[in-house]
Amino acid sequence: MADRVHPAESPRPSTSSAVSDSKPPSPSADKPTPAPGTYVIQLPKDQIYRVPPPENAHRFELYTRRKNRRSRCCFCLCWLLGILAVLIVLLGIAVAIFYLVVRPKSPNYSIDAIAIRGLNSTASSSSAISPVFDVAVRADNPNKKIGIYYQTDSSVQIYFSDEKLSDGVLPAFFQPANNVTVFQSSVRGSGVNLSKQASKALIDSQKRRAVPFTVEIRAPIKLKIGSVKTWKIRVKVTCDVTVDQLAAAAKIVSKNCDYNVKPW
Numbered sequence: 001m002a003d004r005v006h007p008a009e010s011p012r013p014s015t016s017s018a019v020s021d022s023k024p025p026s027p028s029a030d031k032p033t034p035a036p037g038t039y040v041i042q043l044p045k046d047q048i049y050r051v052p053p054p055e056n057a058h059r060f061e062l063y064t065r066r067k068n069r070r071s072r073c074c075f076c077l078c079w080l081l082g083i084l085a086v087l088i089v090l091l092g093i094a095v096a097i098f099y100l101v102v103r104p105k106s107p108n109y110s111i112d113a114i115a116i117r118g119l120n121s122t123a124s125s126s127s128a129i130s131p132v133f134d135v136a137v138r139a140d141n142p143n144k145k146i147g148i149y150y151q152t153d154s155s156v157q158i159y160f161s162d163e164k165l166s167d168g169v170l171p172a173f174f175q176p177a178n179n180v181t182v183f184q185s186s187v188r189g190s191g192v193n194l195s196k197q198a199s200k201a202l203i204d205s206q207k208r209r210a211v212p213f214t215v216e217i218r219a220p221i222k223l224k225i226g227s228v229k230t231w232k233i234r235v236k237v238t239c240d241v242t243v244d245q246l247a248a249a250a251k252i253v254s255k256n257c258d259y260n261v262k263p264w
Contacts, residue, residue: 102225107148108140109237110257111215112182115248119165129194131165133158133187134248135215140180147224148175151232154219156187160212161198165189170219206246210253215239234262 119131135156141148154170168187175181194202205211217237223230239257243250 102143102145104146105142107142109217109239109259110138110140111239111241111252111255112136112138114213114215114241114243114250114252116243116246116250117248119246127193128191129165129189130191131158131189133166133168133213135168135185135187136182137170137185137217138180138182139175141175141177144178145225147177149222149224149229150175151220151222154217156185157216158187158189159214159216160194161201163192163194163198165192165213170217174224202246209244210242211244211246212240212242215241236260236262 113134113136115134117132117134119129135158139148150170150173152169152172154172156168156170157164158166166187166189168185170185171183173181173183202211215238217235217239219235219237220232221235222232237257237259239255241255242253244253245251
């Protein structure tokens with residue numbers, strides 16, 4: 001009986017080797033293996049202190065000094081702003097207390113009478129005139145706790161149609177609190193030449209019996225509050241006065257006064 005011959009079978013690959021070839025490489029295989037006798041220590045990043053390299057050490061030192069200097073400047077600036085705010089608040093409180101205690105009021109000024117001499121409306125514009133105005137100024141101080149010192153270096157000027165006619169001064173005196181004082185001032189002009197327009201306007205206003213003048217008063221004053229005197233304050237009074245004639249018996253037809261104060 002003839003023997004059957006079976007075809008030779010090819011060797012099968014080992015299952016274990018195939019499986020091992022298909023597995024991904026282990027992550028530990030990529031990490032370098034520490035040398036014998038060494039250790040690897042892992043620390044959080046926030047606990048690592050970095051030291052600049054030697055070539056940047058000087059720059060790092062300058063930056064650190066500048067940062068400290070900025071912090072000091074900011075601290076000083078904050079202190080100054082705080083002190084300034086406190087001073088402003090204290091000043092506001094002091095002003096409020098002063099107003100409540102003293103109750104300051106504005107003085108009132110007016111022209112009570114004006115007498116005119118040496119001003120002839122029939123004179124020609126080419127002839128010089130020397131007018132004299134005797135002015136009675138009324139000053140009313142309504143304050144109960146404030147007195148007024150009228151200082152020297154005052155001035156009184158009278159204008160007609162924007163042309164100055166005469167100059168004078170006010171007397172220096174002290175006006176007590178809650179007082180009304182009427183003081184006289186002689187305001188004189190010398191060698192005044194009116195323009196043709198001003199001369200014609202003066203004649204026309206005399207015919208209408210309504211001659212308008214402007215009286216400007218400048219007076220330095222000091223306020224007295226108790227026993228304390230303030231610094232010098234400048235007061236300017238402007239009065240528009242209309243009289244019926246150019247004579248010593250002139251009567252005031254209308255008047256309007258306004259004033260402003262320069263505290264410095």
